[in-house]
Amino acid sequence: METETETETETETERPWTSAELEERLRAVAEQRYHDRHPFNVRMHEGTLTPAEVRRWITNRFHYQQHIPVKDALITAKLGSSELRRTWVRRIEDHDGREGDEGGIERWLRLGEAAGLDRADLLSGRGVLPGVRLAVEGYVNFCRLRPRLDAVAASLTELSAPDLMRRRVAAFERHYPWIDAEGLAYFRERVHQGRRDSGEALALVLRWARTREEQERAVAALAFKCDVLWSLLDAVEHSEPEDLR
Template sequence: MTPVETGVAAAEPWSRAEFEERLRDVVRQRYHDRHPFNVRMHEGALSPEEVRRWITNRFHYQRHIPVKDALITAKLDTSELRRTWARRLEDQDGRAPGEGGIERWLRLGEAAGLDRSGLLAGRQVLPGVRFAVDAYVNFCRHRPVLDAVAASLTELSAPDLMRVRTEAFERHYPWVRSGGLAYFRDRVHQGRRDSDEALSLVLDSARDRAGQERAVAAVAFKCEVLWSLLDAVDQASPEQVR
């Protein structure tokens, strides 16, 4: 039913500046850097077992990033946009074996004493993590492309988080070999570039208030996915992590 039929006028779109501020505010208030597990990680309070549990379960998320980006790429309606977004697949999968973000995460696992084949097998991934990752991938599969792109805007806070995380690992977890931190270091630049591109696309594409509100809700949803993932890791029972 349209606004004319109901007699209710559609809300005016936010200005570009106000829309951007609302998107950024969701990330500032709800990003998973505030999660107690991340706070303890950066304070150096995690045990080796907890660090390895996080690396193992976060890998399940990392390996699905190119899956969701492939779904988004397929929905974009110009060659220029598809070329831009498809670069993210290369960032994660690499151009050849031994390259890309997924490979760098596997090396992080090895630097922390984890077995590469075990990470790839995924047998230690917690049910709550699987559920959260599936929810995000299906969101990108079934929702309009604007929503899927907007959900990626949690990357607005990724560069700062990666700098903090790198410093925390170097200071508090020296038993993790330094070469394994390449993923964190590379994401400082990549996260800034990717978030700038996604933000411009969302600001340009969401022209009415309904689209703007959907975009803000999409960012909030992605924050909940990341928060839920850490809830599962933080609250895992001994039986779940065997």
């Protein structure tokens, strides 16, 4: 026979979180599992990376950057109103560029050039590690196959991005002066964009995730995205020079 305690416990585990509780859990994931804690990122900000390591990171991270507008196009296709699509399509333009704005992909190419990399090599994909390709493909497929809630929730790593970008600019200016300061424009621009984008995405997740199951899916989606970014850095951290293609 079901006891009163068992009934209360079951009800508590099924009860939807309030918006404040859900936001607290999402922010906790972003704070505790974001890739700023990865040893490679820590070393980057401490200034102990070699020029070769910095270039390897720029090369492999560019593979991820190239696929940001791809995943955002997949998310845009899932949105059910013109208003939402107009809001989200701006993210594609932020990376691909628009008239009068070079876009994030171009800014990343200029970062590579400032670090001594060849633009054609970056665009060719030479030097992208298998583990990085696998992580990026997994994220793009997640956005392709999962419902809109999950795909949008996964983007909430941007909750932590503005602070990371500010720290990164300061670290590069202090520890890697051999990189021209103009090459850091991508990081500077993402401080504003990340704050705006994360606010919009968070509002959607809080609106859409009404049941406990939906809320737990949102939290899991954000954790998955953190794992993607962590795996990307794992591949870069543990690669050897002969691993570069």
